[in-house]
Structures are given as structure tokens and as C-alpha cells.
Amino acid sequence: GESVGLHLPTLSVQEGDNSIINCAYSNSASDYFIWYKQESGKGPQFIIDIRSNMDKRQGQRVTVLLNKTVKHLSLQIAATQPGDSAVYFCAENLSGGTDKLIFGTGTRLQVFP
Amino acid sequence: DSGVTQTPKHLITATGQRVTLRCSPRSGDLSVYWYQQSLDQGLQFLIQYYNGEERAKGNILERFSAQQFPDLHSELNLSSLELGDSALYFCASSAAGTGLGQYFGPGTRLTVT
Numbered sequence: 580g581e582s583v584g585l586h587l588p589t590l591s592v593q594e595g596d597n598s599i600i601n602c603a604y605s606n607s608a609s610d611y612f613i614w615y616k617q618e619s620g621k622g623p624q625f626i627i628d629i630r631s632n633m634d635k636r637q638g639q640r641v642t643v644l645l646n647k648t649v650k651h652l653s654l655q656i657a658a659t660q661p662g663d664s665a666v667y668f669c670a671e672n673l674s675g676g677t678d679k680l681i682f683g684t685g686t687r688l689q690v691f692p
Numbered sequence: 693d694s695g696v697t698q699t700p701k702h703l704i705t706a707t708g709q710r711v712t713l714r715c716s717p718r719s720g721d722l723s724v725y726w727y728q729q730s731l732d733q734g735l736q737f738l739i740q741y742y743n744g745e746e747r748a749k750g751n752i753l754e755r756f757s758a759q760q761f762p763d764l765h766s767e768l769n770l771s772s773l774e775l776g777d778s779a780l781y782f783c784a785s786s787a788a789g790t791g792l793g794q795y796f797g798p799g800t801r802l803t804v805t
Binding site for chain 1: 696725735737748750792794795798
């Protein structure tokens with residue numbers, strides 16, 4: 580079926596440490612993945628995306644890793660800051676003409692000083 | 693600021709009523725997507741329009757409908773409202789019609805009493 584899920588609902592890290600947020604997806608036909616950050620009271624904010632023909636993509640302080648063999652996606656945040664505290668969602672886009680994104684349930688990242 | 697605008701920010705109405713939510717996409721974006729976010733179900737895709745035409749449909753109730761106008765803004769109409777329709781409703785837009793790189797608006801919080 581269509582489902583994207585997250586292993587950890589809440590992740591607590593100390594400021595300055597690296598954070599890793601994980602996501603499992605179920606549809607091997609998915610060819611595009613996005614990570615979103617959602618702060619309280621705001622809409623999801625695009626962080627980084629990756630296509631299925633890539634294993635890794637880096638942005639500013641963030642890296643997304645894609646393991647198609649085990650259908651796993653991760654978001655790494657370097658030197659986590661208090662402003663990184665939010666809920667993070669992974670989303671997958673199914674290939675084959677459909678345009679909808681399937682979102683995971685979200686992981687809450689809490690950053691402590 | 694994603695460039696996607698939504699009005700109103702908050703809406704409180706009674707069961708059985710009808711409301712209209714409005715979305716203006718980012719300048720140049722042809723696709724508009726509507727999502728519902730409730731506490732127990734995460735982000736659920738409702739419907740997508742591309743350049744005025746319906747492109748993809750998700751789990752949208754028959755009581756709900758949407759349209760995209762020639763100026764590319766979109767409206768989501770919710771009728772015969774029920775308590776369970778209380779949620780955040782987000783609009784997203786993207787340049788192409790492929791679901792890639794969707795940017796979200798700030799959302800409309802609907803409370804049905």
C-alpha cells in the first residue's frame with residue numbers, strides 16, 4: 580500500500596550535536612523524496628529533496644541519504660541549533676504520472692541548550 | 693516566506709455550514725495542491741489543479757470541492773461541515789505539474805463547533 584513512516588516520533592538532541600531523522604517508505608516505485616520542516620503554527624517548509632537516481636544530496640547543514648535497497652531515507656542536520664526544533668516530515672512522490680505527495684507521520688526534533 | 697498566500701488564517705463556523713478557503717500560488721507556479729492536516733492523520737493530500745484543470749485527486753470527501761481560476765488562484769469549498777472537518781488546510785504550489793518542489797502556504801485553521 581501507500582505509506583511513508585518514521586521510526587522515531589520524537590528526537591531530543593543537544594545544541595551543537597548532529598541530528599539524524601529516519602524515514603521508511605513502502606513504495607519501490609517512488610522516484611522523488613522531499614524533507615519538510617514544520618514549525619508550530621506554520622506551513623511545512625521545503626528543506627531538501629532527492630531523486631531516486633541519487634544516494635546522497637547535501638544542502639546547507641543538511642544531508643539527505645537514500646537507500647533504495649531497504650527503502651530508507653534519512654535527514655542529517657549538522658551542528659543542530661535551537662531554531663531547528665520543529666516537526667520534520669519526509670514525503671514521497673510516486674512515479675507514473677501521479678502528482679501527489681505521500682507524507683510520513685512526522686518526527687519532532689527537540690534541541691536542548 | 694514561501695510566496696504562497698492563504699486566507700483566511702483562522703475560520704470558526706458551525707456544523708452544517710459551508711466555507712471557502714482561498715490560495716494564491718507563488719508567482720509563475722501553475723500547480724496548486726490542497727492538503728488537510730489533522731492531529732490524528734498527519735498531512736493528507738486532497739486534490740491538485742494544474743493550469744486550471746484538475747490533475748490528481750486524493751482522499752477528498754464528496755462534500756469538498758475545489759477549483760483553480762484563470763489567474764491561477766484556487767479555492768477549496770467545504771460544505772455540510774462536521775466536527776471532524778476541524779483541521780489545518782494547506783495549499784502548496786509548484787512550477788510544473790509533477791509534484792516536485794512543492795512550497796506550502798501558512799495554512800487556514802478551520803474550527804467547526
